[in-house]
Amino acid sequence: MKYPSTVYFEIEPHQLPIIYRSEYNVRFLGLEKLHPFDAAKWSHVFRFLKEAMFINDHSVTKPNEVQREDLLVVHTPEYLKSLEWSWNVARIAEIPPLSLVPNFIVQKCYLKPMRYQTGGSILAGKLAMDRGWAINIGGGFHHCSKDRGGGFCPYADITLLLKFLFLHKGNVKKAMIVDLDAHQGNGYERDFLDHHDVYILDVYNKGIYPKDELAKKAIKRHIELYHFTEDDEYLTKVDINLEKALREFHPDVVVYNAGTDVLDGDRLGLLAITPQGIIRRDELVFDKIRKHKIPIVMLTSGGYQKKTARIIADSILNLNEKGLIPPLQILSNK
Numbered sequence: 001m002k003y004p005s006t007v008y009f010e011i012e013p014h015q016l017p018i019i020y021r022s023e024y025n026v027r028f029l030g031l032e033k034l035h036p037f038d039a040a041k042w043s044h045v046f047r048f049l050k051e052a053m054f055i056n057d058h059s060v061t062k063p064n065e066v067q068r069e070d071l072l073v074v075h076t077p078e079y080l081k082s083l084e085w086s087w088n089v090a091r092i093a094e095i096p097p098l099s100l101v102p103n104f105i106v107q108k109c110y111l112k113p114m115r116y117q118t119g120g121s122i123l124a125g126k127l128a129m130d131r132g133w134a135i136n137i138g139g140g141f142h143h144c145s146k147d148r149g150g151g152f153c154p155y156a157d158i159t160l161l162l163k164f165l166f167l168h169k170g171n172v173k174k175a176m177i178v179d180l181d182a183h184q185g186n187g188y189e190r191d192f193l194d195h196h197d198v199y200i201l202d203v204y205n206k207g208i209y210p211k212d213e214l215a216k217k218a219i220k221r222h223i224e225l226y227h228f229t230e231d232d233e234y235l236t237k238v239d240i241n242l243e244k245a246l247r248e249f250h251p252d253v254v255v256y257n258a259g260t261d262v263l264d265g266d267r268l269g270l271l272a273i274t275p276q277g278i279i280r281r282d283e284l285v286f287d288k289i290r291k292h293k294i295p296i297v298m299l300t301s302g303g304y305q306k307k308t309a310r311i312i313a314d315s316i317l318n319l320n321e322k323g324l325i326p327p328l329q330i331l332s333n334k
Contacts, residue, residue: 004168006064007119008126017127017134018055018316019120020046021062024138026113042117042138044309045300045316052317061127063120063136065112066155070122073167074159074191079147083111083154092149114141114154121157121299125165128253128295129172133286133325135316140257140301142185143210151183151209152302158255159191161297162198165253173197176251176294178242178285179204181259181301182269186212193218199249203238205229205270221245227270231277234262238281242288254289254296258282260303260311268304275311282315286324 003009011017026039038044049055071080082088086106090098093110121139128134142158143151158177165172176199179185184204189212192198199220206224216222221244223237260278261269273281282298289296300312319325 005067005070005122005164007066007070007122008164008168009064009123011061011127014059015061016055016059017061017124017131018049018059018137019061019063019124019127019134020137021060021116021120023065023116024113024120026110038304038306038309041303041309041312042300045137045312048310048313049316052313054317054320061123063116063123065115066119066122066160070119070160071115071155073163074146074156076147079149083107083149089154092144092154093152111154117141118155118157118160121161121297122164124297124299125161125253125255126169128297129165129169131295133290133296133298135298135300135325137300137312140181140259140299142179142181142187142257142301143183144187145190148187150187153187156187156191158185158188158257158299161255162188162253166197172252174249174251175199176201176245176249176254177257178245178254179257179259180238180262180281180285181257182261182266182271183208183259183302184210184212184215185257186210186215189215189218199245199251201241201245203234203241208268208270220249225271228272230272231274231280234271234273235277235280235284239284242285246288246292251294254294256285256289256296256298257301258285258298258312258315259301260305260308261301263303263305263308263311266304269302275307275314278311279315279318283318283322283324286319287322290324 087099117138124134141153144153
């Protein structure tokens with residue numbers, strides 16, 4: 001089958017719908033160290049999964065870089081043009097000194113990795129429909145909308161993922177976004193303000209960035225947390241509200257934004273969830289969605305401590321051990 005874009009392609013039977021390539025990692029003259037985000041988090045997750053012999057360089061799926069014509073499915077030409085100005089990219093990346101770096105370096109060292117991750121998210125949508133599940137070890141840029149980036153998010157990969165499915169997968173008419181990153185997912189929320197075919201469940205710390213009141217109007221079920229919320233309260237609220245969401249709405253696909261910035265000690269998320277709490281959370285989400293036989297896409301999103309990479313890897317390994325991401329189990333819903 002010929003697809004309308006190079007971001008969609010078929011994978012081999014021996015490949016897993018786990019998406020990653022080394023180009024995901026951000027390196028620009030050491031300036032990435034000025035942001036609390038671990039710009040090599042994605043490579044650490046992949047290394048841990050390799051060390052556990054769950055995946056290797058041959059079984060991982062390597063995505064293609066998203067192209068301008070792909071981005072224009074969602075983004076305005078004016079917004080893409082604005083990324084040619086280093087000062088604007090510095091604002092989005094939250095690294096002020098980046099404004100002094102020539103834009104060709106910014107493109108190569110920051111925006112290009114983000115375009116690969118965006119291509120990975122879009123591909124993950126297709127593979128989830130093919131295999132029943134997919135995990136992009138990256139992506140989850142939930143603060144970016146069609147015409148504005150922010151919060152280290154330069155491309156609207158979640159909106160793009162769903163728009164591609166709506167356009168190119170005839171059996172995808174309705175979608176649910178389950179956003180459990182510590183921050184409100186205001187980017188895609190603005191994009192889907194008037195879309196009744198997208199149900200948004202967002203659980204976030206109400207006291208931190210972005211506090212976007214307009215975007216909140218798109219949320220069908222929102223749970224606002226307070227600083228230093230702990231495991232029991234958090235997991236109970238996730239469990240109850242996801243169950244209610246699935247009774248209210250019957251999606252053809254679920255996008256799970258699995259941020260680890262809920263972890264205790266994360267100075268941007270300001271919640272107090274333990275590593276085991278995050279692993280239990282991911283298992284809970286996959287278990288509920290898989291029981292409903294709904295394809296699920298997981299994106300790794302935020303997480304601002306070095307130890308989050310190990311937690312993400314441990315969570316993926318736990319999903320496999322529990323039979324929630326069975327390797328090579330190809331489903332028939334194409």
